[in-house]
Amino acid sequence: MxxxxxxxxxxxxxxxxxxxxxxxxxxxxxxxxxxxxxxxxxxxxxAGIIAGYHARLNQELMGVPEIVLVEITLERNEGYQLEQIGQTLAELPEVLEMHVTSGEFDLFIKIAVSGTRGYEEFLKNKLYRISGIRHSRSIFSLRCFKNEMSYVPHG
Structure with missing residues (x-):
């Protein structure tokens, strides 16, 4: 280390x-x-502390200004693998972040879409076609006060 x-x-x-x-x-x-x-x-x-360099894009100018936070609950008794579903979600370009969580739901994703119609298309054509997802709950972000990739803790 x-x-x-x-x-x-x-x-x-x-x-x-x-x-x-x-x-x-x-x-x-x-x-x-x-x-x-x-x-x-x-x-x-x-050492891997600097993991890469990235450009931060303006999602509004890219035509996908809405950020939706989605809580996902997986099927429990049908043998679906968290890894498979996670990899499938990670391959979707709209998914900006994905986290395995503790608590009421299993996965938390942050996606960028073009309004409610864009979100509906994402649900119909992508999310709902993934086997093993039992339930999802959506929250539209109205405004973002902070959006950082990481932070440097004090020593």
Whole structure:
């Protein structure tokens, strides 16, 4: 396991703000030489702490502005495998996130759709065609106050 220093945390926070910034700018932001900064970033990447770099898309401009949170309950007595259903859901492009949960329902997914009609199409043509799903309950997100991929805990 890689030890994460306070300097590593500074680098990670700066990369979360702008993952495309040049190494020289990142080094200046965190107070390191460019070579020291580059070495630390490489070490964090190799250790898997930095799992990748992503572009955050504007879902509204992409034509799928509605976010729907869906709770899914699976059939219990017919031998359906959570892994199979999870993989099937993960392959659907509308599914942005998927979590196995504890409590009343088994899976929680976050999807992007084009309004109620888009959601109806997703239900009819995709979700309801997956064997082993007993019940789903939907919640439309009215507004998002925060949308982060991860966070850097304090050391």
């Amino acid at each position: 890689t030890t994460i220093t306070e300097m590593d945390r500074k680098i990670l926070r700066a990369l979360m703000e702008d993952g495309r910034q040049p190494n020289t700018q990142l080094a200046e932001t965190v107070g390191l030489s460019p070579s020291q900064c580059w070495q630390r970033v490489r070490r964090l990447e190799e």
